Amino acid sequence: MSPSPALALANTELPVPGAPAVGAPVTGAVEAAAPLRDFSQPWMDLNDKSVLVTGGTGSFGKHFIRTVIAQYKPKRLIVFSRDELKQFEMQLEFPQAQYPFIRYFIGDVRDRDRLELALNGVDFVVHAAAMKQVTTAEYNPFECIRTNVFGAENVVSAALRAGVKRVVALSTDKAANPINLYGASKLASDKIFVAANNLAGAEGTRFSVVRYGNVFGSRGSVIPFFRKLIEDGADSLPITDARMTRFWITLTQGVNFVLSSMELMRGGEIYVPKIPSSTIPQLATLVSPDSRQHIVGIRPGEKLHETMIPADDAHCTVELEDRYVILQSFATAARDAYLHRGGKPVDDGFSYSSDTNPEKLDGRGLQNLLAMSYA
Numbered sequence: 001m002s003p004s005p006a007l008a009l010a011n012t013e014l015p016v017p018g019a020p021a022v023g024a025p026v027t028g029a030v031e032a033a034a035p036l037r038d039f040s041q042p043w044m045d046l047n048d049k050s051v052l053v054t055g056g057t058g059s060f061g062k063h064f065i066r067t068v069i070a071q072y073k074p075k076r077l078i079v080f081s082r083d084e085l086k087q088f089e090m091q092l093e094f095p096q097a098q099y100p101f102i103r104y105f106i107g108d109v110r111d112r113d114r115l116e117l118a119l120n121g122v123d124f125v126v127h128a129a130a131m132k133q134v135t136t137a138e139y140n141p142f143e144c145i146r147t148n149v150f151g152a153e154n155v156v157s158a159a160l161r162a163g164v165k166r167v168v169a170l171s172t173d174k175a176a177n178p179i180n181l182y183g184a185s186k187l188a189s190d191k192i193f194v195a196a197n198n199l200a201g202a203e204g205t206r207f208s209v210v211r212y213g214n215v216f217g218s219r220g221s222v223i224p225f226f227r228k229l230i231e232d233g234a235d236s237l238p239i240t241d242a243r244m245t246r247f248w249i250t251l252t253q254g255v256n257f258v259l260s261s262m263e264l265m266r267g268g269e270i271y272v273p274k275i276p277s278s279t280i281p282q283l284a285t286l287v288s289p290d291s292r293q294h295i296v297g298i299r300p301g302e303k304l305h306e307t308m309i310p311a312d313d314a315h316c317t318v319e320l321e322d323r324y325v326i327l328q329s330f331a332t333a334a335r336d337a338y339l340h341r342g343g344k345p346v347d348d349g350f351s352y353s354s355d356t357n358p359e360k361l362d363g364r365g366l367q368n369l370l371a372m373s374y375a
Helices: 005-010 059-071 084-093 112-118 134-139 141-162 181-200 222-231 251-264 280-287 311-316 332-340 363-373
Strands: 050-054 076-081 102-106 124-127 166-170 206-210 236-239 245-249 270-273 277-279 292-295 307-309 317-319 323-326
Touching: 050 059, 059 076, 059 251, 076 084, 076 112, 084 102, 112 141, 124 141, 124 251, 134 141, 134 181, 141 166, 141 181, 166 181, 166 251, 181 206, 206 251, 222 236, 222 280, 236 280, 245 251, 251 270, 277 280, 280 292, 280 363, 307 323, 311 317, 317 332
Parallel strands: 050 076, 050 124, 076 102, 124 166, 166 206, 206 270, 236 292
Antiparallel strands: 245 277, 270 323, 317 323
8 A cells, every 4th residue: 555645745855945954964053153051150069968859760860960979978869769670770880888878769759748758858859750751741641740740749848848948840941832741741840839939938948940951862862762773774864844953951061050050049940051952954964974864744742943931931031141040020139139140131022942042053063062961
C-alpha cells in the first residue's frame, strides 16, 4: 500500500520558505556573538548547611550533587527521589565511607507526610522533581497534574512546616504561554511557589523559581537521541520543522544558575538566564555533518519557538547583567533592590523568545557548548 499524502508530506525533504536549508552546514556567526556565561556569581555558601534536592537522581539532581560535593562541605546533602535503582547506583558513585554527609530518601513529592519527614532540619531545598516529557504528559494528564501541581503544593506545605529557609523550584520555558499540559502544569507550579511567599510571612520560608531552556545533552534530550540514531545506522536525522529554534543551557550552567539565584533571591522571583539559541537543523548538523535530514512535522503540544518571558510580563521584569528577573507586580521593594544592584527595567512589549533572541549560536558556538556539556 502506498503512503497517504499526509504521511508523505510529513516526511518530505522539501525546504521550508524563509528557513535554513535542511541539512545545510552550520556556517558563520549570526546576529550577535553568543557568550557562554557560567552564572557562578553571586556565590551561595552551602558549607555546614543541610540541603535537599527533590528528583535528586535525575540529570540535574546528579550534577547538582557532584557540584555541591566539589565546592562545599555541607552538613547534610539529601537525595530525595522515588527511584530505588538510581539511588543504589548513586551510592556506588558516592560511597558512604567517602561521603558520610549524603543521605538517600526514597519518597515521592506526591506524599506530603514523607516530604515533611525528609525536610526535618533542612536549610535549603532545590525542587527538581517533575514529569517532564511533553507527550507523556499529554497521554497521562492525571499523573502529570499529581506530580507537577499537587507535588509543588506538597513541597510548599512541607517546607513551611519544617521551617526551611529557602526553596528554589526548577521551571521550564514551556511554562511561558503554554500550549501543552506539561507547560501548563509547570506554570501552575510557578504560581504556587511565587504565591507561597504570602503564606510564609515576613520572616518565613522564601520561595523562588528558575526558568530555563533545553539542557544540552541531558538524558532524554535531542542530542542523545540523534546520536543513538547514528549508532544504529541511520543515514538521515528527523527534524520536526526546519524553522524550529530552542534555547540551550548546559547542566553546569543550570546548577550554577540555581545556586546563584538562591543567593540573590528575596522571595517571589522567577529568574531567567541569558542563554543562546539555535535552530534544530544546526544542532543535527553538529551531531552528524554527513547525515541527511528529513522533516517529520511538529508533534502534538510542541511549539515552533520557545518563549521564556512573554510580553505581558515585561512591565514587571528587570534585566541584570547575566539574567532577567520577573517580579511580582506589587513587589516594589524587591524591584528597587534589583535596580540598586545595577538592574534596569526592560522596554514595554519586551519578550524573550528563541527566534528573536539576539544571541544565536553559530557552528563554533554549538561545538563549544557540546564540549562543555561532555567535559
